[in-house]
């Protein structure tokens with residue numbers, strides 16, 4: 001099992017290039033199944049979640065090929081199976097997007113109940129409610145989901161909770177449906193807008209992505225022979241912004257979209273950092289003691305749950321008491337036990353964590369408990385006194401491409417062992 005060994009005491013300084021967004025790419029790859037043709041996706045992050053998605057598509061008969069370091073070509077002219085391999089789909093959260101994509105294209109699908117990071121309960125009732133509203137018959141049994149329909153017909157769907165996955169899934173299911181679908185109380189994350197932009201670029205008729213209501217006029221088919229570039233990763237951008245602040249460093253973050261970072265930027269400035277924004281760069285510096293602050297995670301444009309652990313490292317080092325209220329996931333504070341092993345003083349109970357700031361962290365063996373927890377521990381290990389070992393790094397590899405190279409370029413002393 002791989003681990004990272006990190007010698008700490010590093011002020012992270014330099015430039016970092018942001019990759020394409022994981023949570024967009026893993027929606028876009030299944031979306032290519034809706035196209036009876038060849039699609040090229042550029043700026044695709046080469047991470048393990050993307051590679052599992054590619055393997056699954058290959059097993060369904062689509063031909064997925066890496067034609068460049070970050071370029072994928074998907075030939076979905078010949079889908080030979082609508083039953084996704086259960087061992088792979090159940091390891092991978094975003095396998096649920098196969099439901100929307102294969103229902104839309106083939107009117108039949110079977111996938112394993114989705115796996116992914118353990119963040120507490122992760123129901124998919126809103127996805128199922130949406131598919132049923134479009135006419136599908138959905139059955140959940142024996143660890144898998146089966147959905148079939150003779151014809152998808154547009155409908156109005158009001159989501160009871162704001163869900164990234166359900167919003168993207170219903171976009172996928174409705175673009176080729178007959179008539180108009182209205183999705184209300186949808187998620188507005190940048191990756192949702194990216195999937196909608198991609199579908200529109202191949203001939204879909206989707207309006208309102210990025211607002212609370214999306215209207216989809218079904219079309220007969222989507223066009224092949226199209227190239228689309230994945231949006232830069234909002235969460236990777238925020239991870240390096242937090243790394244700059246926690247290490248009192250100086251990082252120029254390139255190939256990012258500053259507008260997607262407003263909630264984090266506001267918090268970091270409140271804590272004493274300097275954040276300078278240009279068209280596709282963000283320059284974060286911090287040379288002051290950090291002020292404490294309070295944060296509540298919310299759907300976009302609120303503060304992202306996926307940046308909560310990374311900001312938690314900054315709060316662990318602020319002068320005073322900070323509070324994080326996690327409103328999306330039940331158990332996203334598992335990382336606080338690991339930070340406490342490094343000398344942090346964090347008390348987490350239920351959906352609230354109280355951070356009593358300490359002046360420094362010290363190296364320790366720690367375990368990534370999920371993807372973003374892993375990113376937070378890397379930041380903490382880079383700045384802590386002494387040596388740390390970070391285990392369970394397969395979680396980190398799911399969502400960050402060559403993270404050790406990026407940290408090393410900023411001065412971190414990090415090795416994969």
Ligand code: EPU
Nearest residue numbers: 023093094121122123124125126127161163164165328371
């Ligand atoms: N929910 C329901 N019913 C549903 C769907 C969701 O009750 O049918 C609830 C969830 O339990 C949760 C809330 O709604 O409390 C939001 O869940 P959402 O569906 O938005 O999450 P997701 O689609 O499963 C995606 C990202 C997560 C990210 C969340 C929130 C992917 C593959 N995953 O998950 O990313 O935390 O949105 O932004 O896109 C990560 O990248 O580290 C990660 C966990």
